[in-house]
Amino acid sequence: MDKMILGRYLPGDSILHRLDPRSKLLALFLFILIIFWANNPLTNLLLFVFTFSLLFLSKLPWTFFFKGLKSMLFLIAFTTLFQLFFTNSGAVLVQFSFLKITEGGLSQAGIIFCRFVLIIIFSTLLTLTTMPLSLADAVESLLKPLTIFNFPVRELGLMLSMSLRFVPTLADDTSRIMNAQRARGVDFDQGSLLDKVRAFIPLLIPLFASSFKRADALATAMEARGYQGKVARSRYRQLSWKWWDSLALLILFLLGLVLFILKS
Template identity: 70%
Template sequence: MNNLILGRYIPGDSLLHRLDPRSKLLAMFIYIIIIFWANNLATNLLMTVFTLSLVFLSGIKITHFLKGLRPMVVLILFTTLFQVFFTQGGQVLFQFWIIKITSLGLSQAALIFMRFVLIIVFSTLLTLTTTPLSLADAVESLLRPLSRFKVPVHEIGLMLSLSLRFVPTLMDDTTRIMNAQRARGVDFGEGNLMQKVKSIIPILIPLFASSFKRADALATAMEARGYQGGDGRSKYRLLSWKFLDSLALLSLLFLGGLLLLFKN
């Protein structure tokens, strides 16, 4: 649980830390779009160099990004192997029964692998350099034009803020419950797959119960204090868009132009 990266912020004074959270969130969307334009060695190398440069600028140790990759290893490997064994085309390199490995399958697997890794590294970079509450404010600010269409923008931002705020609390509750179950003789690492799944049930039930109690207590406290969101409510954290934020988005658009130029 201590290795969980979601919702974790590492304080710093780097160039990326000082960017407006709205620009970083928009950069994330642009990055996800343009990475699908990288379909050969040159464009993937360009994306890798760009991403590693941002990691260097952040001043954060590479071990934190490896922790962000760790929970996704199974999904990455499954998707990569799926591409290797089920993509047909190109020169046949190996064949046994229904298993056939082709040059096109290997190239597609390599592309999928690089996209997964780079997207996870970039998203980890976003969460490590931006506080969760700033991200929630950025989402609310970017969705504000939708309020004209009766979309509850403030409520969406509030739910996101509360969700991110209580991620560490839920992790603490999970650790506490697991320690209590271990003291009662439960072993979460032994047995086959079904036994491991059944051992999770004694964790989920008290975790859900404590979460609902905490949510009810929070709602009562907000009502007792007369909380009312929406128009007219001031903010403690004010977002400020600077020239550096525009420059960051322009650099991503320039990178996208280079990818379109060099892609197959």
């Protein structure tokens, strides 16, 4: 549970912490778009230099950051190996029975690996430097033009903010229930994969019961305060777009232009 990043915010006073959450969300979408132009070693090197420069500017503890990425290592490894062994283009470098590694497969596996790592690092950086409630406010603000089509933007923002707010709480509940089960002799770390899955089944019922009880208490509290979703409400947290937000998007746009020129 200590490795969970979703909903985790590390307070700080870095440049990235002071950016408007809307600019960081737009930067994430733009980064995911331009990352597909990185299809050779030079363009990927530029992206890694840019990303690690952001890590340095964020002043976050790198040990905490990379420990949080361990949860995604299986997905990265599986996708990379799939591309490595099942992309059959170019000369054959190594062959194991029906499995073979080709030049095209090695190149494609390297590109996919870099894309996964970069996207995970950038999105994790966004999460760690932005308060969850501010992130939900940013989503609601960016989707505000959809209100002309009667899209429930306020309700979506409320659901997103509550989801992000209670992710750490659910993680704490899971940790508490696991400790209680361990005290009763349950071992979550030994046995086969099927045994480990079976060991987690006793967690589900108390976790669901705790979640429904908390949701009912939250709904009662909102009703007692007179909450109405369709009524325009004032905000305690006000988003403010500064000149450095525009500068950050401009820098990312220029990086995308350079990648587009240097791509194969």
